[in-house]
Amino acid sequence: MVRWSVVLFDSAKALAFKNVPTREEVKEAIFRTLTRNGMFDNSHIRLSLTRGKKVSSGMSPAFNLYGCTLIVLPEWKPPVYDNAHGITMVTATTRRNSPNNLDSKIHHNNLLNNILAKIEGNNANADDAIMLDKDGFVSETNATNIFLVKKGRVLTPHADYCLPGITRATVMDLVVKEGLVLVERRISLSEFHTADEVFTTGTMGELSPAVEIDGREVGDGRVGPVTRKLQNAYKKLAEESGVPIPSYQKK
Known part of the structure; x- marks a missing residue:
């Protein structure tokens, strides 16, 4: 948990995100998502953090007045590469x-x-x-x-x-x-x-x-x-x- 949180929160800070969920809130969201989906083994979690809802389509982060939004996407983890043969x-x-x-x-x-x-x-x-x-x-x-x-x-x-x-x-x-x-x-x-x-x-x-x-x-x-x-x-x-x-x- 420590390492993913460092990457997530450091990146959010570098991108000047506001109202970022706390580490405990992120962990709670992950646990609830896994539990509701019965995913306790052989699964992969992708976390996405957006600035949240915008009031205009302009690029300025000042238009993101309702956020952040955390998306927890769990998926069953299929083999990606042949790790046995290379x-x-x-x-x-x-x-x-x-x-x-x-x-x-x-x-x-x-x-x-x-x-x-x-x-x-x-x-x-x-x-x-x-x-x-x-x-x-x-x-x-x-x-x-x-x-x-x-x-x-x-x-x-x-x-x-x-x-x-x-x-x-x-x-x-x-x-x-x-x-x-x-x-x-x-x-x-x-x-x-x-x-x-x-x-x-x-x-x-x-x-x-x-x-x-x-x-x-x-x-x-x-x-x-x-x-x-x-x-x-x-x-x-x-x-x-x-x-x-x-x-x-x-x-």
Whole structure:
């Protein structure tokens, strides 16, 4: 609960939202929604926070006089990627947003860059598309954060041109707990082409190994041992942790 709340409330503050629900109100809304729908396992929750009802169609936030509005959208969580055998990726020509234009650390629904990159991936029959920053360094994929493994070290790009994802942060903690070396720095595309292992992280896909990038095999083209180790550690953490859902009486 702590990490999603940081992303939600920090983004709302950066966007100058007013009358934002409290953390307890958001938790209450989530619990009620899950309980009413009988969704206690294998489900994914998407939270959307709008400025609320407007009195005019103008762009000024001053016209949003009745808000905020919180939307809790739960869905059954189907497999998104083949996490057992791995996924393929290509590099998109569409660049990730720069903080000079629109800070990617703000979680918002303006995802046209990512959608355009995903279209490139679809056209290449790839599962995901790698996105570069304005200087040509790897940022993330169109929908996930990205890591590589080289000589036993786990590397991930700085979150300067990407969203610092919840799953990303969890996996970074696990890397350290598992006794592995974690490095966060700028990473060039060629380093991903020559990596021993590559994997992505995201709420829906969790840890997804990449076995091919731009037509090049990653390592030996199979899921690597470090990725497997972190997948198992993540699965164990998910099974052992969480927030109990209170019982609600139907009125």
